Amino acid sequence: MKNYFLITSLIFALNTNVNSQVRAWIRVNQLGYLPNDKKAAILLSEENITIKSFSIYNALTDELEYKSDEIIPYGNFGNFKSTFRLNFSNLREEGSYKIKIDSIESPVIRIFKNAYDGSADFLLNYMRQQRCGYNPILNDSCHTSDGFIIYHPALDSTHIDATGGWHDASDYLQYVTTSANAVYLMLFAYEQNQNCFSDEYENNGIKKANGIPDILDEAKWGIDWLLKMNPKADEMYNQIADDRDHRGFRLPNEDTISYGKGLERPVYYCTGKPQGMFRYKNRSDGIASTAGKFASAFALGSEVFKKYFTEYAEKLKQKAIEAYDYGKRNPGVCQTAPCISPYFYEEENWVDDMQLAAASLYKLTGEKKFLDDAITFGRQERTT
Template sequence: MKKIFFISLIAGIVSCTSGYDNSWIRINQLGYMPGTPKIAVMVSKENVSVSEFAIYSAVDDQEVFRSEEIAEFDEWGAFKKGFRLDFTQFTDKGEFYVKVKNVKSPVFRIDNDVYANTADFILNYMRQQRCGYNTFYNSTCHQNDGFIIFHPDAEKDSTYIDVRGGWHDASDYLQYVTTSANAVYQMLFAYRENPSIFGDEYDAMGNPESNGIPDILDEAKWGLDWLDRMNPSYGEMYNQLADDRDHIGYKLPANDTADYGRGKGGARPAYFCTGEPQGSEKYKNRATGIASTAGKYASAFALGGILLEEYYPEFSENIKAKAIDAYKWGKLNPGVCQTAPHVAAYFYEEDNC
């Protein structure tokens, strides 16, 4: 009888605590400033309850704050329960972690300088994604780009067009005006609104050397150079470089072996904006026009032309003129221009222009 009771007791303890083994606490990885709101989020795949939490010093693992300021949420995504843990009232500086029963958050810092240099730090990702010369990998890639497809002039279709540069997309090597022009505009807008927070520690090629130009403008210029090549003349716009034939496994950019009919690692297709549904095999997008892509060109060129005038006056005048042309072309070709599929039936779905 004692043995049965003991086993039952152990089982009860396990059932009470095991739910928290499928729980996680997420924090602001940059940290928190002493006088600002401080929220951590706990999510669980079990139906757990949380009535309080504590803050511990990461130096000596001593509890320094306890709170019941918790907002509870029901099922979301993969999680049965979610909780917002509010420790805004805790203002001590130092390194800490949040703990709920046996669940610990990563260590975070509370101090006045936790956001220092973060505006420039995020540019590391953009430099890592550069196509062509990439200082992050100390190599070059995709030097044969590209060849035209879907051009209405049969003599130009399948011919070479220089569209080297720009940035690779999300964990693959496709390149889109849809995303690239947006990234360019967001960087330019951030600089226009807050020019004093950006530094100059890299040159135009992404090497760690000052060149007298804010790094965020260097990075925006890298994207604008590619957009300029992808829109070489009035009414000649390309929306995409390469397609999902790229999805053949993980490899470094210089070792890309995707074959678009020009041999492994050869030239990649540049998709001409026709304003009609596109796809190089059986799958097609639902394009209805060109204005969405033209608008992205126009906005990126216009703001870039203004902000780069001091550093690249000739280039600035060129893209200002292209901004006007792109706007006019979009007005003449209303509708959305979506990215084109090949292997699978998915694409970036522009819904408005």
């Protein structure tokens, strides 16, 4: 009986202790903050709480360094009944800190002038890891037999060289939809912040400087693949492989999934009509969403790469104009294709892709017709 009461008392004590703790978290920029930048943290609580101030302590000495009442309450958010924005922009001294509010404590906060150094280049490690063809992380090649054409009225089942590019995710499918977007964003990031990127890798992803910023090496890897997926002005491909790929975990250089032609994988020709090899189909009704992505990536690539590769840049300019014209002749969305599962990238908009393409071509060529088109497409945009 004594043991029963002892166990019961312990359970009650444990439950009381847990319930007495406020279930709340402080979210901070884990990368860090620059000394003179605006600085904020977010407090999220599963309970209704009120706070009037917060304190910041040195993470090493636990000495009080800063106290503030600059708090903005935001009320309910999702599962959280109380949310607050904590402003500590006036804390400019370099160092490592923690925010404390009663029993609530933040992760370590880093304030340093070099807090972001190397972060832009670090992200490129993921892109190199996703490379198809030669993969520098594995120091081996994969999917070198890609691929055989499907849905083309005259070239169905014939071979096309579509090696290169990036795997889309943890599977090994490849899409123009995502790859062209990645190319454009890398080029845009470089254009806007050229001093943020270093040169430590070659174009093939091996660590050795080659005189070209690494982000441009990576963008060019993507553009070279896009050129293969758009071999002629009126010939575009949107996808390699499909969800038949989803048959367990394996390294890309050990991928032996068969689509009926040895190790070749299907390369989907853009028809502007619904596609899907088996039960499930997408809702494609045009090609402009894909053509616009080709055009914008090629146009910005032409502008950025003219400093390094004159002939290549001129080729990209011509390809951008051709892809744009093809998109204008084939309005509508070109969605990725499902197969054995009903899932695919269900983009419903194409005017935004053509608007970006037109704006990019205007910036590249200075021709007013592209500016006029960009304005026209912008007025058709239903979502901004």
